[in-house]
Amino acid sequence: MTELTEAHFELHDANKDRRNQYRIADKLERRIATLEKSLASANTLIGKMQQRLDVLVSATEEWSNL
DSSP, X not given: OOOOOHHHHHXXXXXXXXXXXXXXXXXXXXXXXXXXXXXXXXXXHHHHXXXXXXXXXXXXXXXXXX
């Protein structure tokens, strides 16, 4: 039977740490991608709202000039 030495446990711990770091990095990358999509969507909505506001302001100015 193989003898489990200190080097074995150190290697096991290093591999475990590497896997955990990969999982954390992967999760953060996915969260960043989600945030980027959300910001793009919010930016699109704000642009549409600004266009509608501009139309309302110009219509109000036209009515006030009558």
